[in-house]
Amino acid sequence: MTEITAVRGFKDILPDQTQIWRLVEDKARDLARRFGYLELRVPILERTELFARGIGDTTDIVEKEMYTMEDRSGDKITLRPEATAGMVRAVLENNLAEGGRPLRLFCLGPMFRYERPQKGRQRQFHQLDVEVFGDPGPYIDAEVICLLSSFLTELGLTEVSVLLNSLGCPKCRPLYREKLTAFLRARQADLCPDCLSRLERNPLRILDCKVESCQALTADGPDMAECLCPECQAHLAGVTRALADLGLPYALSSRLVRGLDYYARTTFEIHSGRLGAQSAMAGGGRYDGLCRQLGGPDLPGIGFAVGLERVILALTQVKEFAFPGPDYYLAALAPETLGPAFVLAHKLRARGLAVEADWEAGSLKSRLKRADRLRAAKVIMLGPDELARNEVTIRDLATKEQITRSLSDLDKF
RNA sequence: GUGGGUGUAGCUCAGUUUGGUUAGAGCGCCAGGUUGUGGCCCUGGAGGCCGUGGGUUCAAGUCCCAUUACCCACCCCA
Secondary structure, eight states, rough: OOOOOOOOOOOOHHHHHHHHHEEEHHHHHHEEEEEEEEEEOOSSSEEEHHHHHHHOSSSHHHSSSSSEEETTTTTTTEEESSSHHHHHHHHHTTGGGGGSEEEEEEEEEEEEEEOOOOOTSEEEEEEEEEEEOOOOOOHHHHHHHHOOOOOOOHHOOOOOOOEEOOOOOTTTTHHHHHHHHHHHHHTTGGGGHHHHHHHOGGGGGGGGGGHHHHHHHTTSSSHHHHOOOOHHHHHHHHHHHHHHHHHHEEEEEEOOOOTTTTTTEEEEEOTTTSTTTOOEEEEEEEEHHHHHHHHSSSEEEEEEEHHHHHHHHHHHHOOOOOOOOOOEEEOOOOOGGGGHHHHHHHHHHHTTOEEEESSSOOOHHHHHHHHHTTSSSSEEHHHHHHHTTTTEEEETTTTOOEEEETTGGGOOO
16 A cells, blocks of 8 residues: 555546446447437536536535636636536537537546545546537437437446426526425425525425425425426427337426526436435436527537446446456466567467466466466467477367467467 | 544455454465366465554553544435
8 A cells, every 4th residue: 555545536447447437438439429429528627617607606516516726827727527518618619500400419538526425426427428509309309318328228227217307498497486485485494404595595406305304395386397388398298209209218207406507498317226325327408598608609408417437336236247358378388488478479469369478487277377367268388398399289268178389370379 | 514334464354342372264376286287176375563643551453532544324416
């Protein structure tokens, strides 16, 4: 143990984990390709103002969870706590939406939030972020949800189901918000302390409070679904119909609220029962007002983020992962065979084969054991006798079959 | 920011309740035996400032205080 340790909440992804990570990232890129989404890599560092204006300056993320600092010129900069704001900024700044057709984008990478670490929650975590700009209709909502669902199910997470809601638009949401606030204010004596402060700051969040008494209280309150304006109702109906046509299961939940201010209309989440308290694996929704709020045109948008640590956590509980080892383990059985073995390894690698070896001679027993641990398919054994005959012995670890080959006869390996 | 739990071998953990010679196990590692030349089995070996600092005691891995790191939960969110 060294005295210099990793920063709290920042974790190494160790070699035995990176293969699973690559599997997940490859699946993300594969789905993006099939659905026609292009990769946009936005910076990890942005101006603090972008997040303050984009996410909402009364949210917890902006108020107390951002890694914010001054650079040497005195500019306030922040490690991105989420990707959407940066994606919007990049789209506006580079005029990517000027083509007149919907812009489908994704981004893969680390996000940073100063939170207390726990299961499924770190200070540096990774998200797959998917965004579509310029399409106001319900089909694109369903497409994005379908992409998300496919990502998880194709990885092997079978128990996923989509929670769906509509938060209304600037026309109908304020009315609902007032109704709810009035209802709760009359009963605020029964609210938990947390919800009491939510009442002023973000009353909608009381709907997804975990305290039972608060749940019971809001159950009798006004229902968001009944307060939507006709346009929002029609939009939601369009989304559910499209999902139903795909046979994609979903559950409507008028308690589903999102934490970030920019969401409007469609919102959705996917939870897993295997993750402990931090059960939200993915979440997203429509943010039709965000581009304008960041100084751009009135460009509709929808997107989601998936927490990759949480996906992998759920995945490793459902599936055993066994990745193949190298094609060959090259065992030098005596010091004088090290040199020829070294050259042979290079030649085989140059031909595209995966060859592992340890550059010290060892007993046959220890070399075979090592090859076994490395999950190598075959062992190339090179001892003094073989060297004298200019040969090697190749042993198949599964079948125990052995053959001899001339050292120079690389094509037969 | 608030609560609870845990720090002992490379890894996973016993041992702490009730203080008492040289601190244990399994896995891994090294050497040997057995086996058709490895996986199973057997024998031997290396490897520990018992998180850190202070205190109580004849005596502390064990009791008390402080501190630190990690884990889990609240909160928040992906």
